[in-house]
Amino acid sequence: MDRLELAAFLRSRRERITPADVGLPAGPRRRTPGLRREEAAQLAYISTEYYTRLEQARGPRPSREVLAGLARALRLSDAERNHLHHLAGAPPGPSAGPSREVRxxxxxxxxxxxxxxxxxxxxxxxxxxxxxxxxxxxxxxxxxxxxxxxxxxxxxxxxxxxxxxxxxxxxxxxxxxxxxxxxxxxxxxxxxxxxxxxxxxxxxxxxxxxxxxxxxxxxxxxxxxxxxxxxxxxxxxxxxxxxxxxxxxxxxxxxxxxxxxxxxxxxxxxxxxxxxxxxxxxx
Incomplete structure (x- = not known):
């Protein structure tokens, strides 16, 4: 597991998603245009504390279920999903369901x-x-x-x-x-x-x-x-x-x-x- 690279990758993917992309209000006083950590965690069905530790390169190795939640929440492409798995030290298996992402x-x-x-x-x-x-x-x-x-x-x-x-x-x-x-x-x-x-x-x-x-x-x-x-x-x-x-x-x-x-x-x-x-x- 490459904790530093995983943390940087998660942060970069989170910051590219606007609240409107996932149906959330922008709200006041956003320091970045992307999602907040607590919003990404909520979408991935994990605790904010756990997600924060991952972005700070302090978290344990995520399970495949957590990785699937992160890929879904951060709207990763198939290539990005595979990269996420490799960074987490859990080589990806076949996609669980049909892809909905159109090139x-x-x-x-x-x-x-x-x-x-x-x-x-x-x-x-x-x-x-x-x-x-x-x-x-x-x-x-x-x-x-x-x-x-x-x-x-x-x-x-x-x-x-x-x-x-x-x-x-x-x-x-x-x-x-x-x-x-x-x-x-x-x-x-x-x-x-x-x-x-x-x-x-x-x-x-x-x-x-x-x-x-x-x-x-x-x-x-x-x-x-x-x-x-x-x-x-x-x-x-x-x-x-x-x-x-x-x-x-x-x-x-x-x-x-x-x-x-x-x-x-x-x-x-x-x-x-x-x-x-x-x-x-x-x-």
Whole structure:
């Protein structure tokens, strides 16, 4: 365990996080722009005294549970998480759960596709990044809780406004089948992750359809090449679906494009102007 390097690393990671990043008020008289020690400790579920000793190079070797809490609280990347483990003298094992951190280059890619709607999904079908056109075509993901951004939960458990399929998709049954098969494979890769297990349990308890698909033990899904979404403002939009795997993060980029010169291409252009505003609701 390299106590001095560990202390410096923790301090540098803490100071780069603003209170707003983790939903805390800035409050008066902050000497640094980052989190206070007691705030970092609270987020990591350890005592302030213990965290302070770590930053002062006086603490004992942290357990793997403490290291996991620190990585979560300080919003470490996978590389930083591994570095933290090595500094603490506890070489990292495999990641316990699916990664939700999207590389900046992937986020930049989404925004360089102005004529395509694009999202990034985690291994559990949570939408973790999107561009403006995806928000206009599907929904404003920024207005949703993390729970409601999970598409496998939404397709099986709703809500489904006015009884319509999720986003009015023409392939709802195929999407449900594919997502259940992918989630079974995800559960096998992350057997100890409580979020994955909790999601599966919730779906099994709340959806007979999911329970039936889960019981089939299928893990191979046919790719979706195109689908039609019924948009409340511009009507049906038929899009091609291309999926790029990000193997090192266990994530997928889904890109929706319309055929050149088609009515759907015109619909996407209109949506790029309209954005997420609701023109059907009086101002």
């Amino acid at each position: 900046q280059s992937i986020i930049d890619l989404l925004h360089r596709l102005p004529q395509a709607a694009a999202i990034v999904m985690s291994a559990t079908y949570e939408v973790i990044a999107w561009n403006d056109l995806a928000a206009a075509l599907m929904e404003d993901f920024s207005a949703l809780s993390r729970r409601d951004r999970n598409l496998v939960r939404r397709v099986f458990l709703g809500p489904h406004p006015e009884g319509r399929p999720l986003y009015g998709q023409s392939d709802t049954d195929a999407f449900a089948r594919t997502s259940a098969q992918h989630l079974r494979a995800t559960a096998a890769r992350y057997p100890d992750d409580p979020e994955v297990g909790g999601l599966v349990d919730e779906l099994l308890a709340g959806s007979e359809e999911f329970a039936r698909l889960w019981a089939s033990h299928n893990v191979t899904a046919e790719p979706t090449l195109y689908k039609t979404l019924q948009h409340p403002l511009v009507g049906p939009v038929t899009v091609n679906c291309d999926v790029l795997d990000i193997a090192d993060r266990d994530q997928r980029v889904v890109i929706y494009t319309a055929d050149p010169g088609s009515p759907s291409e015109e619909a996407l252009r209109l949506l790029s102007v309209i954005g997420t505003q609701r023109m059907d609701v009086p101002g």
